[in-house]
Amino acid sequence: xxxxxxxxxxxxxxxxxxxxxxxxxxxxxxxxxxxxxxxxxxxxxxxxxxxxxxxxxxxxxxxxxxxxxxxxxxxxxxxxxxxxxxxxxxxxxxxxxxxxxxxxxxxxxxxxxxxxxxxxxxxxxxxxxxxxxxxxxxxxxxxxxxxxxxxxxxxxxxxxxxxxxxxxxxxxxxxxxxxxxxxxxxxxxxxxxxxxxxxxxxxxxxxx
Amino acid sequence: xxxxxxxxxxxxxxxxxxxxxxxxxxxxxxxxxxxxxxxxxxxxxxxxxxxxxxxxxxxxxxxxxxxxxxxxxxxxxxxxxxxxxxxxxxxxxxxxxxxxxxxxxxxxxxxxxxxxxxxxxxxxxxxxxxxxxxxxxxxxxxxxxxxxxxxxxxxxxxxxxxxxxxxxxxxxxxxxxxxxxxxxxxxxxxxxxxxxxxxxxxxxxxxx
Numbered sequence: 001x002x003x004x005x006x007x008x009x010x011x012x013x014x015x016x017x018x019x020x021x022x023x024x025x026x027x028x029x030x031x032x033x034x035x036x037x038x039x040x041x042x043x044x045x046x047x048x049x050x051x052x053x054x055x056x057x058x059x060x061x062x063x064x065x066x067x068x069x070x071x072x073x074x075x076x077x078x079x080x081x082x083x084x085x086x087x088x089x090x091x092x093x094x095x096x097x098x099x100x101x102x103x104x105x106x107x108x109x110x111x112x113x114x115x116x117x118x119x120x121x122x123x124x125x126x127x128x129x130x131x132x133x134x135x136x137x138x139x140x141x142x143x144x145x146x147x148x149x150x151x152x153x154x155x156x157x158x159x160x161x162x163x164x165x166x167x168x169x170x171x172x173x174x175x176x177x178x179x180x181x182x183x184x185x186x187x188x189x190x191x192x193x194x195x196x197x198x199x200x201x202x203x204x205x206x207x208x
Numbered sequence: 209x210x211x212x213x214x215x216x217x218x219x220x221x222x223x224x225x226x227x228x229x230x231x232x233x234x235x236x237x238x239x240x241x242x243x244x245x246x247x248x249x250x251x252x253x254x255x256x257x258x259x260x261x262x263x264x265x266x267x268x269x270x271x272x273x274x275x276x277x278x279x280x281x282x283x284x285x286x287x288x289x290x291x292x293x294x295x296x297x298x299x300x301x302x303x304x305x306x307x308x309x310x311x312x313x314x315x316x317x318x319x320x321x322x323x324x325x326x327x328x329x330x331x332x333x334x335x336x337x338x339x340x341x342x343x344x345x346x347x348x349x350x351x352x353x354x355x356x357x358x359x360x361x362x363x364x365x366x367x368x369x370x371x372x373x374x375x376x377x378x379x380x381x382x383x384x385x386x387x388x389x390x391x392x393x394x395x396x397x398x399x400x401x402x403x404x405x406x407x408x409x410x411x412x413x414x415x416x
Contacts, residue, residue: 149231
């Protein structure tokens with residue numbers, strides 16, 4: 001499992017000449033790092049007199065960001081597995097007509113999973129961004145840069161995941177699936193950018 | 209050492225209620241992930257007939273991205289150490305006038321290091337972005353999304369590092385240092401954004 005590697009080893013494996021792990025797993029990790037920084041900012045704000053009236057909200061956000069982190073960490077491995085499944089499908093036998101049909105079906109299913117995997121990453125990265133925006137004005141100003149980095153990482157994860165959707169979409173023959181996915185990624189990217197920009201504006205204004 | 213933790217453990221430590229590691233170490237990790245994806249894209253392009261005329265360039269870029277990754281991975285720990293040094297300086301004795309002077313000096317030195325550390329991260333992230341831009345049109349199109357994610361991660365690392373410079377700058381009393389640093393971070397951010405946008409434009413145009 002990739003997530004059992006040390007940070008140093010993961011970096012080395014990523015930089016190797018193997019196409020997996022690649023950008024999809026990195027997008028999931030980036031989202032997880034964003035979620036973790038949201039958790040940290042919540043923890044550094046809970047119990048502070050200044051944010052007394054937001055305690056319930058901060059505690060709820062902490063729980064949510066911890067859950068998102070766990071899910072995104074799992075997706076580091078899941079995305080690489082989805083990629084490997086496509087590669088395995090291409091290597092299936094193609095001698096008989098039955099072989100060819102099975103192989104074509106496995107390839108199509110593989111590509112759909114290779115789209116749904118980063119789509120799930122993008123959806124969760126948007127949730128991380130929304131949680132981070134919820135902390136604006138309600139969190140420890142000593143952790144202002146951590147809130148900003150949380151947002152940058154979640155946004156990079158979101159956009160990176162969408163690039164991974166886009167590279168696989170042309171291989172999919174199911175027109176309805178392609179149409180629905182195309183609308184969804186536009187919405188995710190637009191909303192993610194808006195939320196990231198909101199947080200950035202707050203962070204830079206506070207820096208002065 | 210943080211980089212000896214597993215990816216999963218690093219995520220947990222980051223999400224804890226301790227202010228370190230925080231956004232600075234995450235920015236370094238993000239830059240390293242970008243550098244690793246640049247390495248991977250180089251490796252998946254070297255030896256391909258289509259890019260024959262760029263072999264020397266691709267081999268040089270691979271070497272550079274590997275060096276940048278190693279350096280940025282080291283900076284994950286260095287940034288947390290810089291933060292901890294500031295915290296330690298604040299805890300120094302302040303009973304005598306001599307104590308107070310030593311403590312004030314240690315705090316100022318600590319904050320300077322807490323600015324120089326993320327500044328170094330931002331500089332290296334810009335180098336990663338420039339390497340990634342060098343691969344535009346000269347790299348395996350199967351790895352197009354990996355090139356895009358490399359750029360997004362390096363840019364998130366650059367901007368995140370700059371947020372970490374900005375949060376510490378107001379604590380520094382050396383006016384020349386502050387003025388020079390302020391100019392440098394503006395230049396880095398402007399140039400980084402420009403390079404990231406160049407790469408993004410290429411990537412999205414190729415997705416069609």
